Amino acid sequence: MxxxxxxxxxxxxxxxxxxxxxxxxxxxxxxxxxxxxxxxxxxxxxxxxxxxxxxxxxxxxxxxxxxxxxxxxxxxxxxxxxxxxxxxxxxxxxxxxxxxxxxxxxxxxxxxxxxxxxxxxxxLHLAESRTAPDRCKILLTTISTGIACRSIDRRTGEIPLDGCGLQGEIGHLPASVVLDGLPVDLRCDCGEPGHVAAFSSGPGIRRLSGVMRDRAPGPWNASRIGARLASGTEFETALAEALDEDDPLATRLLDAATGPVADVLRVALCLDPQIGLAAFTGGVAAGLGDHYRDALLRHLDRSGLYLTSTRDPGWVRERIVVCGPGQxxxxxxxxxxxxxxxxx
Known part of the structure; x- marks a missing residue:
């Protein structure tokens, strides 16, 4: 049967x-x-x-x-x-x-x-996978057209919710970015200025690149990412290829874009040390792979968790992963x- x-x-x-x-x-x-x-x-x-x-x-x-x-x-x-x-x-x-x-x-x-x-x-899919068989809590963040995260306690299967049935709308938390000592003023797709997604989403990174180009057109045009964009390469491909070639300007762009996300991640790990896995998915994070993880870790190496990052730096590093295909x-x-x- x-x-x-x-x-x-x-x-x-x-x-x-x-x-x-x-x-x-x-x-x-x-x-x-x-x-x-x-x-x-x-x-x-x-x-x-x-x-x-x-x-x-x-x-x-x-x-x-x-x-x-x-x-x-x-x-x-x-x-x-x-x-x-x-x-x-x-x-x-x-x-x-x-x-x-x-x-x-x-x-x-x-x-x-x-x-x-x-x-x-x-x-829900990640929690059932082999990626985190022994982790109590999982935090998953998507970096794509929009930004949001969710956490689950695998011991109970519970995804906590607030009074509106929401959790983890981090894309609309306040954030700031400074480039070359000058603040960047960008507006989120929701219409509000200075949100995490205004700088760190897929559209946000493109907006940041426009700021970098307008502020310093010479270095931008001479960079590998600038040259690729000028030749008609799509933005996501141009950024990934420039990072593969260690283009300093593309690296600065990704560092600026990941700063607000690293700020949220730092606070999450500080407040809830039971988070055994902080995973990232979505078109931006998955498309950039190790480049994205490395950028987050650079922020957390420069300014990490008080005492923990100094006494046990592996504690943070081993928790942060970028999901591969199908995870x-x-x-x-x-x-x-x-x-x-x-x-x-």
């Missing part, structure tokens, strides 16, 4: 792309499909409610009749109810609550829907969340 369970349709919705696939614990992920996310970046003149409606249609369409769907959504959302409070990469400064779960149920009442934050989904997949995490929801 075949005891394999029917596949769950799983989605991972980010500020840039929407991915979906069929998944089951026995068979794993099927073919992953991808399309651009309906966002203000791609459709700057569209009203937010039109973007939200387009998103719901795109997610509702692929699910088989009577199926189960798990959605990993890149937004600040109430983990208890599926209500989205805000998504700067998708909708800019818009903060009117949007009941995504209710909208999906209305569009496809035949489907059993389960919605979680994308970092929560990635963390923290929001699609698999969406499936795990849906399984848990079905069993509840």
């Amino acid at each position: 075949d005891t394999t369970r029917p596949s769950i349709t799983v989605f991972d919705i980010g500020g840039t792309h929407l991915r979906w696939a069929d998944w089951s614990p026995e068979r794993g992920l099927g073919q992953v499909r991808r399309s651009p996310s309906p966002s203000r970046t791609r459709r700057p003149d569209a009203a937010v409610d039109a973007l939200q409606s387009a998103l719901v249609r795109a997610v509702a369409r692929p699910v088989p009749r009577g199926g189960v769907a798990g959605v990993s959504f890149g937004a600040a959302l109430d983990h208890r109810t599926g209500t989205v409070y805000a998504s700067a990469p998708l909708w800019g400064a818009h903060t009117q609550p949007f009941d995504l779960l209710a909208a999906l149920r209305s569009a496809r009442p035949d489907v059993r829907w389960h919605v979680v934050n994308d970092v929560t989904a990635a963390l 923290a997949d929001g699609l698999i995490g969406a499936g795990l969340a849906a399984l848990a929801g079905e069993a509840a």
Whole structure:
């Protein structure tokens, strides 16, 4: 008798792309499909409610009749109810609550829907992997179009939430960056100035690069990253290649961009020493790999945890990893969340 369970349709919705696939614990992920996310970046003149409606249609369409769907959504959302409070990469400064779960149920009442934050989904997958079999607590941070983190206590499976059903919206904490002794004034995609994401997200790093170019066009144009960008290379590729070649200006750019993230990480490890793994994922962190980890460690070497960094420097270093391919997949995490929801 075949005891394999029917596949769950799983989605991972980010500020840039929407991915979906069929998944089951026995068979794993099927073919992953991808399309651009309906966002203000791609459709700057569209009203937010039109973007939200387009998103719901795109997610509702692929699910088989009577199926189960798990959605990993890149937004600040109430983990208890599926209500989205805000998504700067998708909708800019818009903060009117949007009941995504209710909208999906209305569009496809035949489907059993389960919605979680994308970092929560990635963390659920990471917590089940071999990356941290003996770690009490895991902190996962995504550095991508947006920035956020989540922590889980593996002894209980609990992801703590505040009174709004949120945790870890670090991208919108206040931050500052100084280049060559002068402060940098940048605005976050949410519309507010001086947030972590204003400097450290994918768009934030591009904005920082523009500041460096405008302040010192000669050195910028002579640098490897400047030359690559001038030749038409995409920003992410140009930065990675320049770092591979030890371009000093690209290294300075990454150091500036990782400073606010290192500040948050330092405080997290100081306040909760039970964090046994501080992992990073998302397009920026995963794309830069060891370069990203090394930049964080340079900050923590220069200004680390009081006494601990001096007496036991390995304590911090061995906790910080950048996830490789397949280690923290929001699609698999969406499936795990849906399984848990079905069993509840």
